[in-house]
Amino acid sequence: MADIKEERSLFQPRHDSIAYAPGRSEAHVANLAKIAKAGNALDPLTITAFGSHWYLLDGHHRLQAYHQVGWGVPVPVNVLQSDLDGEARVTWAVQESVRDNKKNRLPMSDADKIDAAWSSVARRDKLSKSATAELHGVSERVIGNMRAARKALEAAGHDCTLIVSWSAARRMAEALTGGERDSGASDWEEQQRRRASKKAKGVMEMDLSPLLLGQILEAYSPGIVESMALALKAEQEDTEKFSAWWQSDDEADD
Structure with a gap:
């Protein structure tokens, strides 16, 4: 050893x-x-x-x-x-x-896979879009978005290899296109997510089914499951909007 x-x-x-x-x-x-x-x-x-x-x-x-x-x-x-x-x-x-x-x-969590994919794109690994997607277990659309974001960030003078996560790269790219996300708010939300994840460790290690976990959350805070579903839908719509912003660059960078 x-x-x-x-x-x-x-x-x-x-x-x-x-x-x-x-x-x-x-x-x-x-x-x-x-x-x-x-x-x-x-x-x-x-x-x-x-x-x-x-x-x-x-x-x-x-x-x-x-x-x-x-x-x-x-x-x-x-x-x-x-x-x-x-x-x-x-x-x-x-x-x-x-x-x-x-x-x-x-x-590996989904976030791990996405950040590993972003690192590959940021380094300009000599892989096709499909090969990069297959290697990291993400969609080709995500890789296309990453390539387009990299193109915009590099044009603005950023060294993408120093941006360690896709979420950070995405926020920076959105800012270049006039996106409305506030980086300070995102940083605060990230801190809250980490703190809450640590506190929830005991519950999550019980290996509960999604249905039972939803019932527990609903018992603790009635209506929270529906609120979560609406929030996830809004996030999905935001992701689709981001994809549309980069569609022309995505196709050009195949």
């Missing part, structure tokens, strides 16, 4: 799901640690070489579980090879990390 290095800023695309539900991540590691403590090796870690060092692409929770139990023998690994070097090799490795993390272990 000492031979395996981690670079989570590049090769751990589950940022959102871990940030909003740290208990879920910790519980997953604890379950893996029980298996390892019994002397059973976990699924192979995915690694690749950069120079003389091995870097972890997939299996961060498994590696953490091994460390937690003091695993004392070599761990099983899958080694990925590529003839690429330099920035092209880094891009390839990031894509392979996303590909592995899409598998049903600790699932």
